[in-house]
Amino acid sequence: MEKFLIDANIILGLLNKKDEHHEKCLKFFQEIDTKYKKGEKVQGIIPLHLAIEVNINIRKRKEDKTWDSISPLDIMGPIFYPIDQLFLQRVQQEGLYDKFSNLKPADAIYAMISFLEKVPLVTLDSDFDKVKDIIEIKTL
Numbered sequence: 001m002e003k004f005l006i007d008a009n010i011i012l013g014l015l016n017k018k019d020e021h022h023e024k025c026l027k028f029f030q031e032i033d034t035k036y037k038k039g040e041k042v043q044g045i046i047p048l049h050l051a052i053e054v055n056i057n058i059r060k061r062k063e064d065k066t067w068d069s070i071s072p073l074d075i076m077g078p079i080f081y082p083i084d085q086l087f088l089q090r091v092q093q094e095g096l097y098d099k100f101s102n103l104k105p106a107d108a109i110y111a112m113i114s115f116l117e118k119v120p121l122v123t124l125d126s127d128f129d130k131v132k133d134i135i136e137i138k139t140l
Contacts, residue, residue: 001041005114006078007123008053008106010140011046015054016061017068021124024140028122044078045119047109051080081113090116102130111135 013025035042061067081087091097091112099115100108104127111131114121120136121128128137 001043002035003043003045003117003119004138005045005047005081005110005117005119005121006050007110007121007125008046008050008057009124010122011050011054012057012061013124013140015058016066018061018066021140024124028140045081045113045117046078047113048080048082049106049109053106081117083109087112087116099134100131103127 009021010025010028013019013021014029016022019025032042032044058067094116096108096112096115100111103111107125107127110121110123111128111134113119114135120138122138122140124140126139128135128139131137
């Protein structure tokens with residue numbers, strides 16, 4: 001099964017027609033949708049906090065008129081990755097606070113999940129270049 005971690009900016013880029021990366025994000029999800037419809041097993045993973053991150057960003061962009069949404073594609077739903085006590089214990093055991101201390105806190109969560117689950121992170125954020133020797137990054 002092909003698995004990948006999805007950064008919030010990919011979801012925002014997909015849903016917002018005014019986003020400069022909308023076409024790239026839409027194409028990414030269309031490719032996943034095609035694979036799924038062909039019977040290939042694909043699974044997106046998103047941190048549970050992404051729901052908050054996306055909703056807050058949508059509200060900010062609606063206020064400053066930089067939001068024009070589309071309907072989400074009908075694709076296999078992602079797995080919500082829990083940010084819980086077990087996750088924090090694994091982060092501590094693996095020494096990930098030190099490994100990813102050069103990232104913003106929200107970005108560090110994505111990097112930590114990518115590391116722990118050994119899945120590539122799909123993103124638009126070049127800040128992850130700082131950790132490309134530690135985790136696999138797929139920049140759209």
